[in-house]
Amino acid sequence: MNLEKILAISGKPGLYVLQVQTRTGFVAESLVDGKKITVNLKSNVSLLSEISIYTYEGEKPLSEIMQKIADKENKGQAISHKEDNTTLTTYFKEILPDYDEERVYPSDIKKVLNWYNMLQAKGLIIDTVVVPTVAEEAVAELEEAPVAEAKVSPKKQKATKE
Incomplete structure (x- = not known):
């Protein structure tokens, strides 16, 4: 069971789903009524996964x-x-x-x-049962793919006037 983005916010009833992180906190959506709220960093928040x-x-x-x-x-x-x-x-x-x-x-x-x-x-x-997401599969493919060597061309020297 994945509880990674499920939150309990102190002082607020119900559970919330983490939507987006902002500079001053985050936006969460209530599982009870679907309303979105902004929560600042000072709030006491617990991830259910923790x-x-x-x-x-x-x-x-x-x-x-x-x-x-x-x-x-x-x-x-x-x-x-x-x-x-x-x-x-x-x-x-x-x-x-x-x-x-x-x-x-x-x-x-x-x-x-x-x-x-x-x-x-x-x-x-x-x-x-954990079903791998598309992002996880892409990362796995990148890790298995051979690394191509980058070819660096020498810098062209500027002609100087004498």
């Missing part, structure tokens, strides 16, 4: 957790993030049995489930 969940063995990337939820739900909707805390922790324990219960709070579980359901509603829940 978020991890604490486990007893270390940390698990959010993309792995969302993939486990997708596998459990056959890429359908998960339970609502508005369920009571015991239901949420029981559900999350089924998804990630070794999550650190002291460091992962019910509010964190609510965010993960809310984000998953938003992404699922927009059809962004896909398999982890």
Whole structure:
């Protein structure tokens, strides 16, 4: 699951897709209503691809957790993030049995489930199979192509008058 351009912006509801970077910040489009907003560099912004969940063995990337939820739900909707805390922790324990219960709070579980359901509603829940893009294929072809030697012609000397 590719979460590279999906953002969570502190103080703003929902998730956003990074559209364009500007000199003073960036432009993001809301997944909820499709409105574009400008976000300055002082805002607290998190890329979903950089978020991890604490486990007893270390940390698990959010993309792995969302993939486990997708596998459990056959890429359908998960339970609502508005369920009571015991239901949420029981559900999350089924998804990630070794999550650190002291460091992962019910509010964190609510965010993960809310984000998953938003992404699922927009059809962004896909398999982890990475399909190479046209740009990646072009770069691979360039790396394999032999390098041509450049021919440098000697500079023409200017005739000097004596």
